[in-house]
Structures are given as structure tokens and as C-alpha cells.
Amino acid sequence: MPTIEQPAMNQALDAWAEQLIGYAAQLPPGKLALVGLIRRGDILARRLSEKLRAAGCPALCGALDISLYRDDWSMKSSKPALHSSYLPFSTDDMYLVIIDDVINTGRTIRAALNALFEYGRPAGVRLECLVDRGGRQLPIHPDYTAFTLDSPDVEDVVVHLSEEDGTDSISY
Amino acid sequence: MNNLYITNATDPAGRQVDCRMGRSTGDVTFAPAGSISAPAGARIIDGTGKLLLPAFFDLHAHIEQPGRSKRESVTRAGQAALNGGVWGMLVMPSPGFMFDNYATLDSFRDAVSQRALAEMYAAGCISVGMNGEQQAPYNTMAARGVSVLTDAGAMPSSTLMLYRAMKYVAELGLTLAVRGDVPELTRNTCMHPGTTSYMLGLHGTPPCAEEIGIETVLRLARDAGAKVHIQTVSTAESVRIIRRAKAAGQAVTAEVALHHLLYTHECLGDYDTNFKTLPPLREEQDCAALIEGIKDGTIDCIVSDHTPCTPFSKKQDFISAPAGMVALDTFLPAIYTYLVKPGKLTWPEVVRACSENPCRIADPREPEYDAPMQAPLMLFDPRETYTVSEEHLSCGTLNTPLLGTELCGRVTLPLQ
Amino acid sequence: MNPRKDLLTISSLSDEDIHTILDSASAMKDIFTKSVKKVPALKGKSVLTLFYEPSTRTRSSFEVAAHRLSADVTTFTVSTSSVVKGESVHDTIDTLMSMKMDYIIVRHKNSGIPAVIARHCKAAVINAGDGAHAHPSQAFLDAFTIREKYGTVAGKRVVIIGDILHSRVARSTSVILQRLGAKVAYMGPGPLVPPEKHTGIPRFTNWESVFEWKPDVIYLLRVQNERIDTPFFPAQDYHQAFGVTGERLRRIDDLDLAIMHPGPVNRGVELCDDALEYRNSLICNQVENGIAARMSILYHLTPQTPVHE
Numbered sequence: 010m011p012t013i014e015q016p017a018m019n020q021a022l023d024a025w026a027e028q029l030i031g032y033a034a035q036l037p038p039g040k041l042a043l044v045g046l047i048r049r050g051d052i053l054a055r056r057l058s059e060k061l062r063a064a065g066c067p068a069l070c071g072a073l074d075i076s077l078y079r080d081d082w083s084m085k086s087s088k089p090a091l092h093s094s095y096l097p098f099s100t101d102d103m104y105l106v107i108i109d110d111v112i113n114t115g116r117t118i119r120a121a122l123n124a125l126f127e128y129g130r131p132a133g134v135r136l137e138c139l140v141d142r143g144g145r146q147l148p149i150h151p152d153y154t155a156f157t158l159d160s161p162d163v164e165d166v167v168v169h170l171s172e173e174d175g176t177d178s179i180s181y
Numbered sequence: 182m183n184n185l186y187i188t189n190a191t192d193p194a195g196r197q198v199d200c201r202m203g204r205s206t207g208d209v210t211f212a213p214a215g216s217i218s219a220p221a222g223a224r225i226i227d228g229t230g231k232l233l234l235p236a237f238f239d240l241h242a243h244i245e246q247p248g249r250s251k252r253e254s255v256t257r258a259g260q261a262a263l264n265g266g267v268w269g270m271l272v273m274p275s276p277g278f279m280f281d282n283y284a285t286l287d288s289f290r291d292a293v294s295q296r297a298l299a300e301m302y303a304a305g306c307i308s309v310g311m312n313g314e315q316q317a318p319y320n321t322m323a324a325r326g327v328s329v330l331t332d333a334g335a336m337p338s339s340t341l342m343l344y345r346a347m348k349y350v351a352e353l354g355l356t357l358a359v360r361g362d363v364p365e366l367t368r369n370t371c372m373h374p375g376t377t378s379y380m381l382g383l384h385g386t387p388p389c390a391e392e393i394g395i396e397t398v399l400r401l402a403r404d405a406g407a408k409v410h411i412q413t414v415s416t417a418e419s420v421r422i423i424r425r426a427k428a429a430g431q432a433v434t435a436e437v438a439l440h441h442l443l444y445t446h447e448c449l450g451d452y453d454t455n456f457k458t459l460p461p462l463r464e465e466q467d468c469a470a471l472i473e474g475i476k477d478g479t480i481d482c483i484v485s486d487h488t489p490c491t492p493f494s495k496k497q498d499f500i501s502a503p504a505g506m507v508a509l510d511t512f513l514p515a516i517y518t519y520l521v522k523p524g525k526l527t528w529p530e531v532v533r534a535c536s537e538n539p540c541r542i543a544d545p546r547e548p549e550y551d552a553p554m555q556a557p558l559m560l561f562d563p564r565e566t567y568t569v570s571e572e573h574l575s576c577g578t579l580n581t582p583l584l585g586t587e588l589c590g591r592v593t594l595p596l597q
Numbered sequence: 598m599n600p601r602k603d604l605l606t607i608s609s610l611s612d613e614d615i616h617t618i619l620d621s622a623s624a625m626k627d628i629f630t631k632s633v634k635k636v637p638a639l640k641g642k643s644v645l646t647l648f649y650e651p652s653t654r655t656r657s658s659f660e661v662a663a664h665r666l667s668a669d670v671t672t673f674t675v676s677t678s679s680v681v682k683g684e685s686v687h688d689t690i691d692t693l694m695s696m697k698m699d700y701i702i703v704r705h706k707n708s709g710i711p712a713v714i715a716r717h718c719k720a721a722v723i724n725a726g727d728g729a730h731a732h733p734s735q736a737f738l739d740a741f742t743i744r745e746k747y748g749t750v751a752g753k754r755v756v757i758i759g760d761i762l763h764s765r766v767a768r769s770t771s772v773i774l775q776r777l778g779a780k781v782a783y784m785g786p787g788p789l790v791p792p793e794k795h796t797g798i799p800r801f802t803n804w805e806s807v808f809e810w811k812p813d814v815i816y817l818l819r820v821q822n823e824r825i826d827t828p829f830f831p832a833q834d835y836h837q838a839f840g841v842t843g844e845r846l847r848r849i850d851d852l853d854l855a856i857m858h859p860g861p862v863n864r865g866v867e868l869c870d871d872a873l874e875y876r877n878s879l880i881c882n883q884v885e886n887g888i889a890a891r892m893s894i895l896y897h898l899t900p901q902t903p904v905h906e
Contacts, residue, residue, distance in 0.1 A: 074624060076638075077628075077636035077637070077666075078636065078637055078638070079638075087598055087599055087600040087601075087897075087899060088598070088896060088897055088899075089598075090598070090616075090617040091620065091621035091624035091625065091896070092624060093623055093624045093627050094627060123637065127631060127633040127635075128631065128632075129632075374791075374795070375795055376794075376795050376796075376797075379791050379795045379796055380768070381708055381709065381730060382708035382709075382727070382728050382729035382731065383708055383709075383729070383730075384729070451712065452708075452712060493687070496687070496713070497686070497687070497713065498686070498705075498707045498708070498709040498710045498712075499707075499708065500707040500708065500709070500728070501686075501707060
């Protein structure tokens with residue numbers, strides 16, 4: 010399996026953060042918030058917000074568990090334990106950036122949008138992902154992706170992050 | 182019966198014997214193997230490796246099948262009995278076989294003579310309709326061959342009614358068969374109190390209820406001068422009480438149901454209704470004491486307490502499901518597999534408890550005038566094993582925990 | 598958590614199952630603080646409450662839980678007068694199977710009935726209390742409440758007081774607390790506390806020994822005289838002998854112990870009036886947590902009813 014490891018991962022995150030800083034510059038100050046999807050999107054969101062703060066461009070950061078909003082779990086045999094969503098700010102009039110590790114069918118994002126709108130009425134929502142592996146089933150497209158692995162040869166994409174898995178890598 | 186000649190079989194005492202059987206049950210000659218010869222024209226059966234035993238008599242069988250005709254109940258129970266090595270049984274009264282009047286007794290006798298493959302004797306009711314209030318017509322029943330009276334394994338709730346019944350039947354020479362119980366103490370209970378009952382949230386049947394009941398019956402019978410038979414003894418203390426009464430010379434006999442020797446309350450596991458019995462399954466130490474009671478003669482008989490229950494009724498929850506299991510089809514193989522083979526009982530002890538003693542207790546004949554009831558012989562091959570399946574259960578229902586388990590032994594009964 | 602159709606007892610769950618359900622209950626509780634107190638997790642699913650015993654609290658707690666997960670809730674009213682033994686339960690199951698229910702929440706006075714129903718239908722069956730057997734959702738809310746209060750259940754000492762013999766709450770709650778590493782003791786009138794050799798749980802019959810045992814939580818059971826046909830104990834002096842009197846409340850306060858009760862409380866029997874206002878009473882938390890725990894249970898069960906793929 011081909012693998013992307015460090016330092017390529019970190020370089021990609023730096024570029025991602027650069028892009029976010031560019032986006033923030035277009036917004037009113039203090040209106041940018043990163044919303045990571047549990048489990049791994051939230052880790053990426055935390056890392057990105059660290060990089061933003063270091064660059065002098067602080068952004069709010071939260072985590073969202075979308076299990077309760079999925080439309081496919083009733084077909085699954087079992088469900089994962091829920092994690093608490095953590096959005097320590099009002100989403101009203103905020104510019105939210107959904108951060109996730111891999112975008113595939115788009116169903117996770119559909120669920121995330123539903124979940125997010127029950128917290129309030131944001132001014133805008135963007136979608137940014139580490140990996141786009143194609144295979145979309147819904148009209149949802151990321152505004153930014155660090156890696157695009159959209160090839161029929163790619164059967165599975167596995168993202169490891171050191172906070173959760175002890176190592177940083179993307180295997181595909 | 183044809184002339185039969187059985188060679189080289191093993192008798193209960195372990196001797197190799199030949200056996201010549203004439204046309205009647207009583208016409209039997211035993212001799213050491215090889216010492217006599219087959220009569221001309223006799224059918225010869227090779228008994229090598231098989232046991233030649235007197236067939237069993239079951240003192241406690243419920244044969245009525247809910248939803249089935251009486252004739253079918255009789256037919257099925259008779260076939261089941263032969264499968265399990267039982268040639269005759271005492272049939273407990275039940276709603277469909279309410280043996281409290283001559284008409285029911287006569288129609289039962291008719292059904293048996295037309296349909297039954299095994300001998301069946303009716304146990305008369307103690308009280309009319311088994312309701313524990315009015316004594317049944319004992320003279321009428323005795324005239325129709327009833328020798329044992331019972332309210333089907335229950336203790337009449339009225340001590341006074343029972344006491345008077347005892348005084349009455351003492352004159353007639355009948356035996357009262359009663360299970361020790363104090364109904365007030367066992368109401369709304371369905372299993373032995375212990376860890377399992379606590380875990381399952383089922384209320385426990387205190388052993389003392391049975392023991393107090395037995396003491397009461399014995400005390401009443403002593404006073405009334407009646408012969409009593411204690412049914413389905415289940416606790417160690419009950420065995421001790423009966424042992425003391427026998428030592429004091431009281432006319433008492435006692436039985437234990439086979440399932441009380443094989444299983445404990447822990448078998449109920451996750452509400453397995455096949456293990457719901459009355460009285461309930463007790464503890465390991467009770468099983469041991471009951472077996473000890475058989476060995477020393479305190480317990481006279483092992484009975485089947487055969488009780489067919491419909492699949493629906495046993496599929497209900499444990500509290501709603503009826504008590505009882507079917508046991509005739511598997512009677513001798515289960516006794517051999519679980520009691521004789523592991524060395525808990527010997528063949529002579531089994532023959533005494535399953536054939537000699539029950540025949541004597543159930544015998545409706547007057548010993549002074551008639552020859553005593555005699556059991557026919559059967560062959561039992563302990564080498565064969567089989568897994569109990571629906572086809573082995575002729576009794577008509579499947580409520581036995583032995584279903585799907587492996588048993589040893591095959592019965593040949595009747596011999597012909 | 599492994600796929601599981603029914604929740605009948607705590608004992609049938611693995612440690613992982615217990616932790617997963619408790620963890621998810623915390624996340625469920627967060628939903629209560631949002632402006633939209635509802636998630637679409639069970640949208641389009643049908644939940645049926647089948648109560649053969651009267652109960653307002655447990656039933657409405659389950660109903661609120663199901664509503665907050667967006668399920669459709671049907672209440673099957675069983676008139677107790679028409680219930681004769683277990684037969685009607687079988688008939689009812691046949692009816693329910695035709696109704697294509699996904700979840701059946703059942704309460705019955707006979708121990709073991711939910712298991713009978715679970716065996717006979719594809720719906721997920723949740724035992725909401727059967728006889729003196731089990732009440733697993735109560736166990737989860739109790740464990741959750743203790744964990745929320747102390748951060749952990751492990752090492753806590755909980756004494757359950759009252760009619761243990763007839764209590765499904767005692768049976769289920771003691772099992773979950775022990776599985777989570779707590780120590781449990783029983784206290785109550787002699788005839789109503791089974792011997793330790795049957796339960797494996799220390800048995801007390803007076804308050805003095807309870808205090809000596811140094812509990813963290815005093816868990817009082819409801820005195821259910823309606824469920825007992827023949828009196829087991831002198832009823833008049835229950836409060837004096839086994840209840841939380843004013844004097845005992847002061848001692849409980851001094852020792853900083855928590856008080857729990859599955860409700861509804863018989864004032865002046867299990868608890869004196871002041872005890873209901875006690876600062877460390879977790880009784881209201883139990884009610885709120887009951888909804889979260891039941892949401893988590895509903896969410897984690899997997900009915901075997903056909904799903905449109």
C-alpha cells in the first residue's frame with residue numbers, strides 16, 4: 010500500500026493552515042470557527058487551530074459527533090459509542106469550517122450539516138478535508154483538500170493521527 | 182406369549198442365566214447359563230451382554246394430554262411406558278380422568294383394555310373433584326380395583342378432611358398417597374429458594390413446607406391407623422423424617438421422582454420451563470440424601486411423575502408454565518445412564534425400587550386370595566446409545582430436558 | 598459494542614457493552630442543553646410501550662427518550678382485568694409482530710416475560726421491569742448518576758435499603774455497580790433481605806451496621822405494599838426502623854453521603870420530608886439521567902426487523 014508519512018503530512022497541514030489564514034482575512038475578525046468531525050476530524054481541527062494561533066490568526070475550535078444524524082446506521086449491525094460534541098461558542102453569525110479526515114460519499118457531511126444547524130444559524134459553512142477519495146453520492150464538494158486520491162485503484166484510505174493512533178500516516 | 186428361551190443373559194445380581202418362559206407371565210424358569218436346554222419349538226433370543234430384568238411399575242404417572250382424546254392419551258402413555266421399560270403404571274386422577282366415581286373408572290378401564298399397550302391402574306381421588314372438601318366414594322372405588330387414593334400429588338388443604346378420610350380408608354385397607362405440603366407456605370412460589378431463585382427473581386418454595394406436611398400426614402396416619410404413601414419426596418430432611426417413622430414401625434412407604442435424583446435447582450438456568458416441577462428441584466445434597474434413602478430402603482420407589490405438557494404451555498414464562506416433565510419413554514435408559522452407570526445405584530436396588538416395591542404398593546389384590554401381581558421380564562442392552570429425539574418420544578409431547586442428550590441402553594419389552 | 602437485539606438483564610451484557618452504553622448516555626445528556634432537544638437517530642422507527650403493570654415514571658421516561666431520538670411511540674394499553682396469566686402475552690406478541698414494531702418496551706409482574714417476548718419477535722425488546730427479576734434501564738441510570746456525581750463508580754460503597762426480596766431494582770442495580778467496581782450491601786427487614794449465601798452481598802438489618810460499613814451512597818427502595826399479598830413485616834414502624842429519619846439525615850449530612858431512590862418516594866416511609874430537600878439527594882438527577890440512559894439503550898440496540906437497503 011502506498012503511504013504518505015511525515016514530514017509530508019505536516020507540510021500539507023502547514024499549507025492547509027496558510028489557506029485558512031487567507032480565508033480568515035476575508036472575514037470580520039473573530040468570526041472564524043473550525044468544527045472537527047469526531048473521530049479524527051476534531052484532531053485535525055485542533056492541530057490547525059494551533060498553527061493558526063502560532064501565526065497570530067486565532068480561530069475558535071469545536072468538535073462534533075454526528076453518529077446520531079447518520080442515515081446509514083440502522084443498516085449496520087452495531088453502533089459505536091457516542092462522543093460528546095463540544096462547541097463552546099454560539100454558532101450564530103459565525104463562519105464555520107467543517108474539518109474531516111476523508112471525504113468519500115458525502116453522507117457524513119450531510120449528517121454534519123444537519124447536526125450543525127441545530128446549534129444555530131451560522132453565517133457561512135465551508136468544508137475542508139485532508140483526503141478526497143472521490144466516490145460522491147451526494148452533491149457535496151469540499152472547498153479545500155490537502156490530498157486528492159480520486160482513482161478507481163484506491164480501495165480504502167486509512168488515516169492515522171498520532172493523538173489517536175500513535176503515528177501520522179495516510180495509507181491507500 | 183409364545184414359548185421363549187433366552188440364553189446367556191445377565192440377571193440383576195450379575196449372574197449369567199438362561200431363561201425359559203412359558204405362555205403365562207408366571208411360568209418362568211431360570212437356570213445358570215448352559216444348564217438347561219431350549220424346549221422344542223421355542224423362539225431363542227441371544228441375551229449375551231444384555232440384562233434380563235423384571236419390567237418396571239410406575240407408581241406416579243399423569244397421562245392426560247391437554248387437547249387430545251382420552252383414548253389417545255392412554256395409547257400414547259402405554260407406548261411410552263414400554264419404551265422406557267415400564268409394563269404397568271398407576272394413573273393419577275386429572276380433570277379428564279377424575280377417578281372419583283364408578284363411571285369414570287369404568288370408562289377408563291374400557292379405554293385401557295381396548296387401547297393400552299401397558300397395564301394401567303387408576304389411583305382414586307381422595308376428595309370429590311380433588312377439591313379437598315368432600316371425601317370420594319371409597320367403597321365404590323375399592324370395589325372397582327382401586328387400591329391407592331390420591332389427589333394427584335397434592336396434599337388436601339383441609340387437615341380435617343384428610344384425617345377423616347384416613348380413618349375411613351384404614352378399615353378398607355386402602356393406601357393414601359399424599360405429597361407433603363403446607364399450601365399457605367408454597368403459594369405463588371415456583372422453585373427452590375437459593376442463588377438461582379434470587380437471580381431469576383422467582384419466589385422460593387421453602388423445603389420446610391414439604392417437611393411439615395409429611396410430619397403432619399405421618400402423625401395423622403398414625404392416629405388414624407391408616408397406610409400412607411408419601412409422594413415425590415424432594416428434601417434431605419423429608420428422608421430423615423420418613424426414616425424415623427419407619428424405624429418406629431409406622432405403615433408408611435415413600436417414593437421419589439426420577440428428576441429429583443438427576444437435577445438440581447441450578448438447572449433452571451435462564452428460566453428453562455422443562456425444569457419446572459412440583460415439588461421443585463432441590464440441591465445437590467438433597468439428591469444425595471434421596472439416593473441414600475433408596476439404598477437403605479427409606480424411599481421404596483423411584484417414579485416417573487410423567488406429565489405431558491403442550492409445547493405452548495411450556496413456551497410461556499416460568500411462572501405461568503405448568504410444572505412437570507415427561508419421563509416414561511426415557512425412564513430405564515435415564516436410570517441406567519445417570520444412576521447405575523456412574524455407580525450411584527446397583528441393579529438390585531433399581532429392581533427393588535422400580536419393580537418389586539411399586540408392584541407391592543399398587544397391588545389391588547388381596548394377598549390371602551390371589552397370587553401377587555407379577556412383573557413380566559424385559560431385556561436391556563446397556564451397550565447401545567442414542568440421542569433422544571422427537572421420534573423416541575411416543576408420549577406425544579416433548580417437555581423433557583433429555584431431548585437432544587445422549588442416553589445409554591435399549592429396552593426390549595414385551596419379550597415375544 | 599457487539600450487535601445486540603434485546604436488553605433483558607445486566608448480567609447478559611459484557612463489560613464493554615456496559616461502558617459503551619454509559620459513555621453514550623453522557624453524550625445523550627448534552628442534547629438536553631441544545632435548543633433543539635431532538636436528534637434524528639431513530640427517525641421512522643416505531644417504539645411500543647407494553648406495560649402490564651401500572652407505571653407512570655418509567656413509561657414516560659422511555660417515551661421522552663424515544664421522542665428525543667425522533668422515533669414514533671405507540672402506547673399499548675393492557676387492561677389488567679383482561680389479563681389472565683401468561684396466555685394473553687402470546688396473543689399480544691402475535692398482534693405486535695403484525696404491527697411491525699422495531700422496539701418493544703415491556704413491563705410485567707412475572708419474572709422472565711420479556712425473555713419470552715424477545716424469543717418470539719424480531720423487534721428489539723427492552724425489559725422495563727419484570728417481577729422481582731430485572732430492571733436494567735434503572736441500573737444504567739443509577740450507575741450513570743453515581744458516575745456523574747463522583748467521576749467514577751469504582752471503589753464506591755452503596756447500601757441498598759428496603760424490600761430486597763421483591764426488588765428488581767436491587768437485583769439489577771447491584772449487578773451493574775459491582776461490575777463497575779463498586780461495593781454493594783443490602784439492608785432491610787429480616788424477612789425481606791435474602792441471605793448472603795444466596796446473593797453474595799453483605800446483609801444488614803439495622804442502620805448502625807450500615808454506618809459502620811462506611812457507605813458513600815444510601816440507596817432507598819420504595820416500599821411496595823401493593824405487590825405483596827401477605828404482610829412480611831410490621832408496616833407501622835418501617836420509618837422508625839428502616840427509613841431516613843430526621844436524626845439519621847443529620848448523620849448522613851455530617852458524613853456527606855448521597856441519597857438515591859428510584860421513585861416515587863413514599864414521604865414519611867422511606868424518607869422524612871427534609872430528606873427530599875437534602876443537598877446531596879440525587880433523586881432528581883436520577884430522573885433526568887433516566888432519559889439519557891434510555892436514549893443510549895434505544896440507540897445501541899439493533900432490532901432484527903427488516904430494513905430497506
